[in-house]
Amino acid sequence: MKKTCTNIDQFMAGLRKRNPGQEEFHEAVQEVASDVLPFIANHKDYQGECLLERLTEPDRVITFRVSWVDDEGNVRANRAWRVQFCNAIGPYKGGMRFDETVTESVLKFLGFEQIFKNSLTGLPMGGAKGGSNFNPKGKSDGEVMRFCQSLMTELHRYIGPDKDVPAGDIGVGAREIGYMFGQYRRLSHSFTGAMTGKGISFGGSVGRKEATGYGVVYFMREILHAVDDDIKGKTAVVSGSGNVALYCIEKLVQLGAKPLTVSDSSGFIYDPDGIDEEKLAFLKDLKEVRRGRIEEYAEKFGCTFKEGRPWGVKADLAFPCATQNELNGDEAKSLIDNGLLALAEGANMPCESKAQHLLRKHVLYAPGKASNAGGVAVSGLEQSQNSQRISWSLEEVDKRLQGIMKDIHGKCIEHGKGKGAGDKTDYVRGANIGGFIKVADALQECGVF
Ligand SMILES: NC(=O)C1=CN([C@@H]2O[C@H](COP(=O)(O)OP(=O)(O)OC[C@H]3O[C@@H](n4cnc5c(N)ncnc54)[C@H](OP(=O)(O)O)[C@@H]3O)[C@@H](O)[C@H]2O)C=CC1
Numbered sequence: 034m035k036k037t038c039t040n041i042d043q044f045m046a047g048l049r050k051r052n053p054g055q056e057e058f059h060e061a062v063q064e065v066a067s068d069v070l071p072f073i074a075n076h077k078d079y080q081g082e083c084l085l086e087r088l089t090e091p092d093r094v095i096t097f098r099v100s101w102v103d104d105e106g107n108v109r110a111n112r113a114w115r116v117q118f119c120n121a122i123g124p125y126k127g128g129m130r131f132d133e134t135v136t137e138s139v140l141k142f143l144g145f146e147q148i149f150k151n152s153l154t155g156l157p158m159g160g161a162k163g164g165s166n167f168n169p170k171g172k173s174d175g176e177v178m179r180f181c182q183s184l185m186t187e188l189h190r191y192i193g194p195d196k197d198v199p200a201g202d203i204g205v206g207a208r209e210i211g212y213m214f215g216q217y218r219r220l221s222h223s224f225t226g227a228m229t230g231k232g233i234s235f236g237g238s239v240g241r242k243e244a245t246g247y248g249v250v251y252f253m254r255e256i257l258h259a260v261d262d263d264i265k266g267k268t269a270v271v272s273g274s275g276n277v278a279l280y281c282i283e284k285l286v287q288l289g290a291k292p293l294t295v296s297d298s299s300g301f302i303y304d305p306d307g308i309d310e311e312k313l314a315f316l317k318d319l320k321e322v323r324r325g326r327i328e329e330y331a332e333k334f335g336c337t338f339k340e341g342r343p344w345g346v347k348a349d350l351a352f353p354c355a356t357q358n359e360l361n362g363d364e365a366k367s368l369i370d371n372g373l374l375a376l377a378e379g380a381n382m383p384c385e386s387k388a389q390h391l392l393r394k395h396v397l398y399a400p401g402k403a404s405n406a407g408g409v410a411v412s413g414l415e416q417s418q419n420s421q422r423i424s425w426s427l428e429e430v431d432k433r434l435q436g437i438m439k440d441i442h443g444k445c446i447e448h449g450k451g452k453g454a455g456d457k458t459d460y461v462r463g464a465n466i467g468g469f470i471k472v473a474d475a476l477q478e479c480g481v482f
Pocket residue numbers: 201202203204205206245273274275276277278296297298299354355356357359379380381405406408409
C-alpha cells in the first residue's frame with residue numbers, strides 16, 4: 034500500500050509545484066503539516082490513505098464573474114470564488130470575504146484552515162471559504178446590493194442548507210448577508226438556512242454577531258485558568274475595529290480587563306486609560322453605523338493616533354483581530370520583550386511564520402483555528418435552530434459558546450500539553466492534531482473519494 038509522504042520538505046515541494054504562486058496557501062499548509070506529518074509517522078492507522086495529500090486538494094474551486102452597475106450607470110466586473118474544500122464531516126461551511134486583496138490563494142488558505150477549525154468545534158461542519166476582489170469601502174448601499182445580488186445569481190446553484198452554508202468575513206457583515214440571502218431566497222423560491230449571520234428578523238441567531246470576539250476572550254480565559262491566572266485586571270493590545278475586534282473588546286471590558294488599542298487599515302489609537310463601555314459605544318457607532326475611520330476616536334477622547342500597527346504597546350495580552358500577516362517577527366519580539374503573557378488570534382493567520390515561531394517558544398500562543406472558532410460555532414448553532422425552526426435565547430447560545438470554547442481548549446490540552454518549549458502547552462500542535470483526527474477518521478470510514 035502506498036504510504037503518506039511524511040517528509041515535510043518533500044511534501045511541501047509537491048504542494049508548491051501543484052499550487053504555484055499561492056503563498057498564503059503554502060504557509061497555511063506548512064503550519065498544519067509540520068504537526069500532522071510527524072503525528073502520521075507515529076500512528077500506523079493514519080498512514081495508508083494519503084490523508085493529508087487529499088486534505089490539501091479542495092473538493093472543488095468555483096470561479097465566476099460578477100457584473101454589476103455602479104451609481105453612475107457604468108458596468109463593472111469583479112471575480113468571485115467559492116472554495117469547497119472538504120465535506121467529510123458535514124456540509125461545507127465558511128465565510129465570504131469582500132476585499133481587493135482576495136485571491137484564490139487567500140481563499141484556499143482560509144478554506145483549508147476552516148476544515149480543522151470546524152472539526153474542533155465538535156459540530157458537523159465541513160470546510161469552505163469564498164469571496165471576491167470587490168471592495169465595499171466607499172460604495173453606496175445600492176452598489177453593494179447590486180453586487181451581492183449579482184454574486185448570488187451565480188452562487189445560489191452551489192449552496193444550500195445541506196450542501197454549503199456561507200457566512201460573513203472581512204467586508205461581509207449584516208448588510209451584505211441580508212442582500213445575498215434575500216437574492217438566494219428569491220432564486221431558490223424557498224426559505225432555508227442556506228446562510229448564517231442572518232439578521233435576527235429573518236432566521237439569524239442571537240449572539241452570532243458577538244460570537245467570534247467573545248469566543249476568543251473565552252478561549253484566553255481558559256488559557257489563563259490553565260496556568261492559575263485570570264483575565265481580570267490584565268491589559269490588552271487589540272488590532273482591528275471590525276466585527277471580531279469590537280466584540281473581543283466588549284468581552285474584555287465585561288471581564289474586567291483593560292483594552293488599550295484598536296486599529297484599522299489607516300493606523301491605530303493608543304488609549305492608556307483603557308477603552309470602557311462608553312468609548313466602546315462610540316466605536317460601535319463609528320464602525321458599524323457610520324463606517325468612519327479610527328482617527329476619530331483619538332480626536333473624540335484626546336489620545337494618540339499613529340499610522341502603523343499597535344504591537345509596540347506594552348500589554349499582558351494580545352489579540353490580533355484584523356487580517357492575515359499583520360504581525361511580523363520584529364513585532365512579536367517587541368511584544369515578548371514588553372512582558373507579554375499570552376496571545377490569542379482573533380483573525381485568521383495574523384502572525385507571520387517568524388512571529389509564530391517566537392510566540393510559540395516564549396508565550397502562551399493560541400492559533401486562530403482554535404481561538405476564533407466561536408464565530409463558526411455559533412453559525413453551526415444558527416443552522417441547528419433553522420433546521421428545528423426555533424430560536425434560542427442569548428443565555429442559551431452564550432452558554433453553548435462558552436462550553437464549545439472550553440471543549441476546544443480541552444482538545445488543545447489533550448494533544449498539546451507539555452509539548453511546547455519549557456513544557457508549556459503547544460496550542461498550535463494541539464489544535465492541528467485535535468482538528469485532524471476527526472476529519473481523518475471520517476475520510477477513512479467513507480471510502481476513497
Ligand atoms: N467575522 C467572523 O465571524 C470571523 C472572522 N474571522 C477573521 O477575523 C478577521 C477580521 O474579520 P472581521 O472582523 O469579520 O472583518 P471586518 O471587515 O468586520 O473588520 C476587519 C478589520 O480589520 C481591518 N483590516 C483589514 N485589512 C487590514 C489590513 N491590511 N491592515 C490593517 N487592518 C486591516 C479593517 O480596517 P479597515 O476598515 O480600515 O479595512 C477592520 O477594522 C479576519 O481575519 C477574519 O477572517 C475569523 C473567524 C470568524
